[in-house]
Amino acid sequence: MAVLTPREGPETRRPDRDGAERESGPGESARRILLVSRDEQLDSLLARRRVAAHLRDLRPVPGTSDEAPPDVALVCDDEAATARLSASGVPVVHLYSGHPGTTDTLGTAGATDRALYRVHRPGWLPDPDPTRAPTGLRPTGVLAPVRSARSRQRAGTLLLLSLWDVPAAEANTFVDTTLPGLVHEALRRTGRCEVVCDLRLTPIRAALAGLADRPEVRVSRAVDVDVDALHAGARLFLAAPTLGASALAQARRAPLVFLPPLGGAQRDLAARMRRLMPVPCADDPRDPGVWAPPDEGVTTLWDALAPDLDDLRGAQRVARTLRQLSLAPL
Template sequence: MALLNPSGAAPAAPEGGAPGPRVLLGAREDRLDSVLALARVAAHLGGLRRTGRSEGEPLPAAALVCDDAAATGRLLELGVPVVHLESGPAGPDDGGAPPGRALVRVHRPGWLPPPGPGARGARPTGILAPRRTRRNRTRSGTLVMLSLWGVPDAEAGAFAAGALRELAAAALHRTGSCTVVADTGLAGVRSALAAHPGVRVLRAAEADPDALHADAAVFLASPVLGALALAQARRAPLALLAPLGAAQRALAAQVGEVLPLPSAEDPADPGLWEPPAAGPWHLLDPALDDLRGAQRVARTLRQLALAPW
């Protein structure tokens, strides 16, 4: 687990000058959904100081951990209350189910059926929308949001060297620029795209995918929860990359039963590079999700930090 300050800024203090409680923020940097979830919740933590864990420092008042059950367990053993935020089924390195003493929250669109029994006591949050939901009026280029978390190496390598390379080349030709934001497997992605020096490849944990999306005219993404939430919150068009790995295939099948999102599998399709002004989000019942999941998780963390444990 990485300990993050997603804004890159100094820890915030509440109005009045006195520093607020210290909270530790952690996520799996190798999982796109974790990175996006942490950043979106962190945007609503005004009044709390964000901290990492260093030897000799006092323990934080509370912690937010995204998807890393092992890290949640270690913090609980130290006596730190934890809000554990889940992005879906745990992977082999996530540490299994979170300990029962954690406050478990699960983010998932309200219009999707639940994937199955979750952790005991887990509460759904709905969509974690970005704090800024507007897109820039002048948009250009293509953003590719790629998740290789939990994808077998052979499958990830074949996709990068084949479909991803063709999409990146077409994006450069059709839209003038292409930025690929990936969570893991960066060396393989950069190697596969080396023949196209105009393509930027960024590590998700070191970039701001939500801000990049606001500037992009075309959005292609792996079928992951964070990408769906971003496009829905901004009523923006989204074309899904071919699902990679079991978790993406399962989510893509569930989404396909509810929402007709286009596929990004044919770089020669002119409609891919000239998408409509908005996606098919008007087909969803707005009562199923109010897009305030990040605020709800932030409020829970704030209450945990201020209340006696």
């Protein structure tokens, strides 16, 4: 659950847990919001932060607060939290953040008339199986970062890895055999590598022994860094095929290279995107094409998804719903 923490630095700091940048003071809103996500799931964490960045007029409260119940809650993926908050009378927007793949079902466990259900789905991505969609589940469009600009002096590689819901054997094989080669090549070709993961930080550090001790390499959990800011400053972006990662590149119309997909949901999303646009895949760390994605033609690349400016406003759309719900609960 969301807990406010001090800010540290512009790119290396641990971000505020609600993802927003605000200063408290006498003019702070009396309306209060609880922000909940699965911080061990990359998409869930990024979804909460991106929506929260548009909620500066609401005051975030920690989940352990002894104060009165919040006026509204954003819950990303945690169905148990939605059921608990709804039962206590708190209006909830429940947001499913990740791509469900072909086997997972988006359920509405504990659904009540005090909860509204949303799913992170860009306009270019049709529902994998409309017959399985629960009644009342609305797509958001792209949950884009609050800032679309990238640094003019970009450097190094951001390697964004998600091991959420990936079978253990598959995750172990990738971490032990593929990841070290990617980091080694990133160092050799771009001089610096930022490895960000949602799970398995200790095995990843062990697999990168000898590399992770170098100042040019940093290994972090996504919950401890500002992923969107790191992307803005990176020259190359290698990412697991997730909605949160693809939204970064799409909103900024930036180059994107997929890491080898892990798990059914990543494989399904990668296949769907690559049917629409030729996203390179880092299957072979020694492939020069992985490390030199052309800056020219990137705009044309994203044009293949027929980007609609309104579709990039998914985070604003969810924030507006939360604001309205805080004023006029169901």
